[in-house]
Amino acid sequence: MKLLILPLMIILFSCSKHEVGFKKGxxxxxxxxxxxEVLTLGKHVYLEYCAACHGEMGDGNGPAAKGSVPPPRNFKQGLYKFGLVADGGLPTDEDFVRIIQGGLNGTAMLKWDISKDQALAVTQYIKTFAPQVWESSENEPGTKVELAADPFTMARKEAAVQKGKEVYHMVANCQTCHQAYVSKEEFSKLNEKYNGEKVTDFEEDFHEPKIQESEYYFYDSNERFAKYLPPDFTWHDVRSANTVEEIAWRLAAGVTGTGMPAWKGTIEDHEIWAVAYYVKSLMELKGDKEARRMFKETLK
Ligand code: HEC
Ligand code: HEC
Structure with missing residues (x-):
């Protein structure tokens, strides 16, 4: 008798967990x-498509999460990287839908082939994992970061790339976390132009990305924080952007909760666009082994 009851209880228990929907909005x-209704639909979508990685409880510890680099988001924390929002604010529903339908390049987070209604519903369901954030009366919705129109356009692409190279290394100093994409000699010349002095002292990792601390913690503890390696644009995927325009918006908004700052307001909008053209030119080396090898030679 016991032998029969146990499996039956498991079946009943797991059914009830899955089938019980929300009674209240x-x-x-x-x-x-x-x-x-929307929350219940969202829960169904979540259990079908998302729980394997993000976990049934939303803690980022699903059975398929093991070994995933980067780890799936722990939704209980209520912190998100890829909103296009000002000042690290909360992502908008539009942001969530874009991320869910578009995926994140080079990660286990694929483009999920679900309808817009399903994506919107699962977005609402995800919010229920972090009531301290989404149900708090103290929080405000995020607002889209502002960015002026592209002052270069493809017609002046070469000028934008050249300007972007200088902004990257001299104005924004992106190489302090990412890496330099010019030789030490060229860097020194640029520094003379911008700051009136040569540079002779270089860190060993001048041409390497440097791993950065983040505010994201793993499912199992509030102590163990994820660390993220800034991408080498000629090698790694840029997760949330493919086009110059998408890169520019990402630079304006930053990657919330990681070392990657929001550049809006720190550098000028035209400088953001110039760097976006420059980053895109580096991304074009990815997948072209020979071009990348030759480019690496110029750094020596
Ligand atoms: C195969 C594993 C996997 C599955 C399945 C999966 N994800 Fe993800 N998801 C990830 C990973 C990995 C990341 C983290 C990427 C990063 O940190 O850059 C992520 C990140 C996210 C984020 C955070 C984006 C941000 O801005 O921080 C959201 C939202 C998200 N996933 C929603 C979903 C939804 C909704 C589903 C189901 C429709 C889903 N995921 C299914 C692996 C998965
Ligand atoms: C303080 C450290 C730091 C600085 C300075 C910095 N970054 Fe980043 N950047 C990071 C980290 C860390 C990541 C990876 C975040 C992650 O894995 O989610 C990143 C990611 C990126 C990405 C990829 C975003 C995506 O969608 O995957 C781009 C593009 C980027 N940085 C460009 C730049 C540019 C251009 C500059 C200078 C204007 C810059 N970064 C300055 C730390 C930094």
Whole structure:
């Protein structure tokens, strides 16, 4: 008898966990009212497509999460990287839908082939894992970061790339976390132009990305934080951007909770666009072994 009851209980228990929907709606940041039906739909989508990695409890510890670099997001924390929002604010629903339908290049987070309604519903469901953030009356909805129109356009691409190279190494100093993409000699010349002095002292990792601390913690502890390696644009995937325009918006918004700052307001909008053209030119070396090898030679 016992032998029969146990499997039956497991079946009943797991069914009830899956099938019970929401009886009441919820109100999220910005007085956004979400119905019980939408949350229930979102839960179904989540259990079908997302829980394997992000975990049934939303803690980022699903069975398929093991060994995933980067690790799947722990939704209980309520912190997100890829909103296009000002000042590290909360992503908008539009941001979530873009991320869920578009995926994140080079990670286990694929483009999920679900409808916009499903993506919106699962977005609302994800919010329920972090009530301290989404149901708090103290939080405001995020607002889209602002960025002036592209002052270069493809017609002046070469000029933009050259300007971007200088902004990257001299104005924004991106190489302090990422890496330099010019030789030491060229860097020294640029520094003479911008700061009136030569550079002779270089760190050993001048041409290497430097791993950075983040605010993201793993499922199992509030102590163990994820560290992220800034991408080498000629080698790694840029997760959230493919085009110059997408790169420019990403630079403006930064990657929230990681070392990657939001550049809006720190450098000028035209400088953001110039660097975006420059980063894109480096990304074009990816996948072209010979071109990349020759480029690396010029760094020596
Ligand atoms: C095969 C594993 C996998 C599955 C399945 C998966 N994800 Fe992800 N997801 C990831 C990983 C890995 C990241 C972290 C990427 C990073 O840190 O750059 C991520 C990140 C995210 C983020 C955070 C984006 C941000 O801006 O921080 C959201 C939201 C998200 N996933 C939603 C979903 C939804 C919704 C589904 C189901 C439709 C889903 N994921 C299914 C692996 C997965
Ligand atoms: C303080 C350290 C730091 C500085 C300075 C910095 N970055 Fe980053 N950057 C990072 C880290 C860390 C990541 C990876 C975040 C992750 O893995 O989610 C990153 C990621 C990126 C990405 C990829 C975003 C994506 O969608 O995957 C781009 C593009 C980028 N940085 C460009 C730049 C440019 C251009 C500059 C200078 C204007 C710059 N970064 C300055 C730390 C930095």
């Amino acid at each position: 919820k109100t999220f940041v910005g007085n956004q009212k979400v119905s019980a």
